[in-house]
Amino acid sequence: MIPVEQTVLALLAAGKSKRFGDIGSKLDEMFLSRPLGLHVAVTLEDVPFKERVAITNGCEIDFAAHRFTIIPDHDPDRDMASAVRLGVERARDAGAAAVIIALADMPRVTATHIYRLLDAADGPSAVVASSNGRYPSPPVLFGAARFDEVLAIRDDQDARDMIRAGVHVVTNEQELIDVDTPEELEQLRALVHAPEARR
Template sequence: MIRVENTVLILLAAGRSRRFGDIGSKLDQEFLGRPLGLHVAVALESMPFQERLAIVNGSALDYRPHGFTVIHNDDPGDGMSRSVRLGVARAREQGAQAVLIALADMPRVTAAHIHRMFEAVDGPGAVVASSDGVEPKPPALFGRDCFDYLMTLTGERGAAEMVRRGRHVVTTPAELIDVDTAEELEQLRALVHDPAAHTIIHAGAHRSG
């Protein structure tokens, strides 16, 4: 049986934020009173992972106070797969039975959902992904028998086919929102009544008056 205690959490936080605009890292943007990229780290703090890895590049965020080992992806242009390979290599060194891969730009993921994913694990070859009821999405859990395959990934191709064939744990679409653009961040702020969204709306109304 794969448990949280023998699973390594790999938080991917090394994206280039190219679709977000010229603002540095989108993960540094404030959302509900804290940086966007810290929400998942905080949400999963109570889960006793064997180790927590933050794969980073270019963000000012410090994941170490949240229990993470920080690994720098010095070539994010090689795509998300390089970050995955860095994390899986470390997990293998630690003798982990599984990895849970999460994205730092998905700020609404909850520990309750991750616990449900572990309940769906059926062995060392397990592949368990999240789903909004339409398609599989991160976070995704991979048993140790998948490590060799994950280490072969290149570019942005990812493990899409493996994930499609795996088990899917459905949760609300709002929990699996990922933020790629400034517009999507504003929509999310409005959805959860983030005061920052109202500030921006009022400022716009004032200028138009």
Template sequence: MIAIDDYVLILLAAGRSERFGDADKLQQDFLGKPLAFHVVTALEDVPFKARFAVCSNTALDFGSRGYTVLHNADPGDGMAGSVKLGVRAAIELGCAGAVIALADMPRVTASHIYRLADAVDGDGENAVIASSNGVQTSPPALFGAARLPALLELAGDEGARAMVRAGRHVIAPEAELLDIDRPEDLERLRALR
């Protein structure tokens, strides 16, 4: 187990939302607030060392919610480009590692983040701990400081999948890891309430 207050949170909110259509999926209403602010609210009491939101095409004000906003001027670079922006900021700040989460996963909980931290062995320097529904891995994922430079070498939408597959996995209910990519995903989310 590691101290989560030595880790930074990198919230990825810079996707192009191509599969969602013309609307900004992060601003879509879910239970009376924008979809993206559900994960923001769920994690607001987790004492991260810092919070970075990597954004591109959203008008949502993550800055007012305690995040340092990093603008991704080229969201076409895929998830890897956003990850690199957040990781560079984390390395510059100096931290024990980073938790990478997605703004379009509104049911992620603080408890799950603490379970990721609890799964770390030793000092966590080389940790790679990802979420899983028991079949597939997904964010959120925790990376120790020694793993951060490797994240700067990523390209395209592949992200850190190979690293994550080889790391440890913490199981969460499938509904908690629901990723909203298409309008039908949002309808499925609304039906789960």
């Protein structure tokens, strides 16, 4: 187990939302009466992380109001892992025992699941991913001994291989819903009978 008080939460909110269409940021779209990208921040607000940082670019959400340090990713297109590296760099500089990488477009992640990731971490070399029982996904925990390895990643396949080789904590598939398209957001709204769902 790695203590939450020694762990940095890095919330990735810097994507361009290309699959969502020309809307600015999908994270500003409303879901259950608050911006889609704010749900994880609010859900984890009382978890006593060593530090919480939001890697942002383009969305209008005030993560600072929820005790996040804002780290702008001015060039999120340079490669898919750029925001991850910014979060891991912050965790390394803070002397954290681990970093948890979470995505702002996964609005149903729970604090209970985050604690389960921490419980499954067996030391500084830990890599612990979430899973729906078929494949791993974020949120993902990296122990401090893996920070340099993560920072060296430039290829998506290297990241996937690293995560596949780690420990996987299975949770309800609906908790790991990742909203990438307008259709997926509408399906999620319908699933939970959100007031924004189309009639």
